[in-house]
Amino acid sequence: MRISTFFYTLKQGIVNIFRNKWYSLASLATITTCLLMFGVFYSVVMNFQYIVKSAEEGVAVSVYFEEGISEDRIVEIGEMILKRDEVLKADYVSATEAWETFSKDYLGEYAEGYTENPLEDCANYQVYMKDVSRQQDLVTYIESIDGVREVMQSALTANTLSGMNKLIGYVSIAIILILLAVSTFLISNTVTIGISVRKEEISIMKYIGATDFFVRSPFVIEGMIIGAVGAAIPLCVMHVLYNKVIGFVVEKFSVLSELLNFLTVEQIFATLIPVSLILGIGIGFVGSFVTVRKHIRV
Amino acid sequence: MITLENVSKSYSTGAPALNNVSIQIDKGEFVFIVGDSGSGKSTFIRLLLRELLPTSGKIIVNGNDVAKLKRKQIPKFRRNIGVVFQDFRLLKDRNVYENVAFAQRVIQVSSKEIKKNVPSMLSIVGLAGKYKAKPRQLSGGEQQRVALARALVNNPPILLADEPTGNLDPKNSWEIMKLLEEINEKGTTVVVVTHNREIVNAMKKRVVTMNKGVIISDQKEGSYIDEN
Known part of the structure; x- marks a missing residue:
């Protein structure tokens, strides 16, 4: 042209x-x-x-460990969780951090009466997901891991x-x-x-x-x-x-x-x-x- | 230049528009095609333009077998045929210059050439002074001159005119016919379909008379035959 x-x-x-x-x-x-x-x-x-x-990203699955579990095993469990596609991130919350948060949120000044940490066995992972619809699969998987005592989820919110x-x-x-x-x-x-x-x-x-x-x-x-x-x-x-x-x-x-x-x-x-x-x-x-x-x- | 061999054309309804028509028109001829409405004159023109295909028979125009032309070849084929219609068919929203230049743009002539060719063609048809006018500002005769200029600006070897004086008064009709005659004298083959008895009889050209799709007469220097 x-x-x-x-x-x-x-x-x-x-x-x-x-x-x-x-x-x-x-x-x-x-x-x-x-x-x-x-x-x-x-x-x-x-x-x-x-x-x-x-x-969705604000919905977390809490993973608690068996009593007396080693630090190494906790790290291993964390790595296993992070390998899953549907997982966005997994934040580790130590027993001390868990107690600080709980006492701050619910006890205030009354927390000073405690000399030991009542949540000694409550170190956990807060697992956040990319796709909340796959929460049940993840929970089933985590429950099958050695060293995991309990997995807490909010099924209603996820659904x-x-x-x-x-x-x-x-x-x-x-x-x-x-x-x-x-x-x-x-x-x-x-x-x-x-x-x-x-x-x-x-x-x-x-x-x-x-x-x-x-x-x-x-x-x-x-x-x-x-x-x-x-x-x-x-x-x-x-x-x-x-x-x-x-x-x-x-x-x-x-x-x-x-x-x-x-x-x-x-x-x-x-x-x-x-x-x-x-x-x-x-x-x-x-x-x-x-x-x-x-x-x-x- | 134009050859029809046993050409018939039927539409889906009614009698055939052309029935076994054979005719030869040589280079440089001036031919009138006459006949009443429904005689097949317009079908004849439309077949030559490859707007229609014959039902049977062979049509050769400028060495091309019209029925064998591929769709892509049709534009190039038509560029060798100038055509003028009774209703002028000008682009109403463009001025005289643009209407004529349009035919050159279609074949991708350079702007420089267009600026040279269009005024020259407008001078030939006597409209050099009205190049800026829109078709609605012109008389019927002037509009037909523009159509003629557009048909001829690409120097086609054949000019087909379908009732070119049908909408014109006698004076303008004569002027258009004189122009067609001048163009023919320069070597263009001219085929004019018309009803205009006075002009046909006066011009003493070849006259082909059609009736109900059949050629009933073909006379050199002929006259308009009254079919009744």
């Missing part, structure tokens, strides 16, 4: 946008709406998962969190499918209307001897530009609103401040920007490419 032809095609794509203002606006509004819905949904889901994950994670996963899939179906339908309609307006123009091009590529290119460029702008608008709106909405939620639900850990706008946008742009430009490309193809056979 000649450079002049490339620039002509590019220019025609841009000119087409302004030439067919209403069609362009309709397409832009459709893509913007769909991607805004996608962005909002994506942010909500990501934050939900982040909150659940943070909560609730893993259930919530599953639910979010299913709801995400359902909403994404609905969004895709709705956006494909809307975009296909607007592109069809836009193309039918220019059906005559396409047929003139074909009579003159234009190749399919030459006919299609301005439409495809037009679609991609509308797609890119249609992605940029909701991204800007989201960027402005995100911190405000998070601030509002934190203020209104301050009681839950320990539970509500939100992602920063940068963390959300690191993925949302490329995904939205790819979706916007992709929808514009596919929508115009496929629809022009229907009318190109003259």
Whole structure:
């Protein structure tokens, strides 16, 4: 392709946008709406998962040892636990640390009456997990290790969190499918209307001897530009609103401040920007490419 | 230049649009195709443009067997055929210059060449002064001149005109016909489908008369035959 032809095609794509203002606006509004819905949904889901994950990471399994166990064996047990995939970390709590924490939390000044450590046999590992749904497997494994006296877990919390994670996963899939179906339908309609307006123009091009590529290119460029702008608008709106909405939620639900850990706008946008742009430009490309193809056979 | 051998074309409904038509048009000829509505004139043009394929028979245009052209070869094939329609088919949102330049852009002529060729072609059709006008600002005759300039700017060896005077008054019709005659004198093969009895009779060119898909008459320096 000649450079002049490339620039002509590019220019025609841009000119087409302004030439067919209403069609362009309709397409832009459709893509913007769909991607805004996608962005909002994506942010909500990501934050939900982040909150659940943070909560999961706070759930610990406590591992207590048999009486008279050697320091070496405790280290070995720790290494065995850390080798498991589902384990995030295992913090060792010595008998002294356990007593200090307990006395500080529950006894206060009354702790001074104790001359010996009543929790002498309560040295333990606090094991934190990457995937709380596998807690029961881990517990069964740890219980089978020589030297382990008792494993304490919170099955209810683990089950609730893993259930919530599953639910979010299913709801995400359902909403994404609905969004895709709705956006494909809307975009296909607007592109069809836009193309039918220019059906005559396409047929003139074909009579003159234009190749399919030459006919299609301005439409495809037009679609991609509308797609890119249609992605940029909701991204800007989201960027402005995100911190405000998070601030509002934190203020209104301050009681839950320990539970509500939100992602920063940068963390959300690191993925949302490329995904939205790819979706916007992709929808514009596919929508115009496929629809022009229907009318190109003259 | 154009050869049809026993060509028939049937649509899914109704009688055949062309029925066993054979004709030879040589390089540099000027031919009128005349006939009433439904006689098969437009189908004839559409077959030459490879917009339609014949149901049977063989069509050779510029040495190409039209039925054997692959889809990718069609654009290049059409670039050797200028075409003018009754309804002009101009790009309404582009000015006169852009409409003519468009035909050159399609075949990727350089910008420098376009700037040279388009004004020259507009001068030939008498529209050099109106290059900035949009089609809606022009009369029917002027719009047909733009269409003619667009059809000819790439110097095609064949020009097909489908009812080129159908929407024009007698004065403009004559002017368009004179232009077609001048173009033909420069060596372009011109095929004109028309209803215009007065023009056909006055110009004394080859006249092929069609009726119900069949050629009923083919006269050199002929006249319009009344089928009734």
